Amino acid sequence: MFKKVLSLLMVSVFILTLAVGCGAGGQNDTGENEDKVKIAMVTDVGGVNDQSFNQSAWEGLQRAEEELGIEVSYLESNQDADYIPNLETLLDANNDLIWGIGYKMGNAILEAAKQNPDQKYAIIDYAYEDTPDNLVGVVFKAEQPSFLVGYIAGKMTETGKVGFVGGIKSAVIDGFDYGFHAGVKYANPDVEIIRQYAESFTDSAKGKAIATNMFQNGADIVFHAAGAVGDGVIEAAKEQGKYAIGVDRDQNYLAPDNVITSAMKRVDNAMFNMAKELKEGNFPGGQTVVYGLKEGGVDIAPTTSKHVPADILEEVEELKQKIIDGEIVVPFNEETYNEFISENIK
Structure with missing residues (x-):
């Protein structure tokens, strides 16, 4: 009886080991990687509910979560001194792409990109003269x-x-x-x-x-x-x-x-587009992406016809x-x- 139980236990362990081995690295039976792309953003001091560009940025990431299956998150900055620690927190969380929202974060994002060359960064409303390969600037013709x-x-x-x-x-x-x-x-x-x-x-x-x-x-x-x-x-x-x-x-x-x-200023579109590019393996590092009327990145509000x-x-x-x-x-x-x-x- 003891030998029979021992044999069953050994078979169970073998099956469990096989299952774990086949699933290593977050892959399913078809070999597809189940690990989600992770994107996070640090807000400017206005906060994520500023009725303005921080909120628009977050709405873009929420759309990426809904339509592209990307895992998204944010940290709010109450003062300029919060930028660097917030960026470090998101770095430790193993995000694939970290955003800085607003030109006031320009120096903090650049320093983070230089210190962490294997981490991808992007920033809204900032263009660098010499952009590192792991960083993208996004600006709008406001x-x-x-x-x-x-x-x-x-x-x-x-x-x-x-x-x-x-x-x-x-x-x-x-x-x-x-x-x-x-x-x-x-x-x-x-x-x-x-x-x-x-x-x-x-x-x-x-x-x-x-x-x-x-x-x-x-x-x-x-x-x-x-x-x-x-x-x-x-x-x-x-x-x-x-x-x-x-x-x-x-x-x-x-x-x-x-x-x-x-x-x-369609910050939401910029955030979504970058998420889509990243998921498809296309990250325009070292560049500045410019959005104007021609690119659909700026416009007047759809509700303008109510009063004009x-x-x-x-x-x-x-x-x-x-x-x-x-x-x-x-x-x-x-x-x-x-x-x-x-x-x-x-």
């Missing part, structure tokens, strides 16, 4: 949709005065700022533009105060490129019965009667095509703006 919403503001203002609220001045925000200015002046050279920076991407109360002051001083439309600061801008528009223009995502849902359009008259929308579509065709080159900083004005505004 000046293009900003020009279009500026044109809308210039055509729709009834007071002849509009406003721009920026977060913290940088090359990225310059694109929104000067693109918007150019669009307003292209629509109506006589419109006055009030500009103010909040020196923050998180202080919604300051955004509300700035926008309220603009509205009380005659502006009837205010565009923001300021992350969560823009929540306050939109709240001020609601309280004052004025119009706001959103950014990064279609922000009409925040104030359906007040947000007339948004300058969309059809004739203005037709004009916007014509402008959009001219930008795509290169007939209109939208300015992205002070120098190119001055050139644009001298050549196009009489």
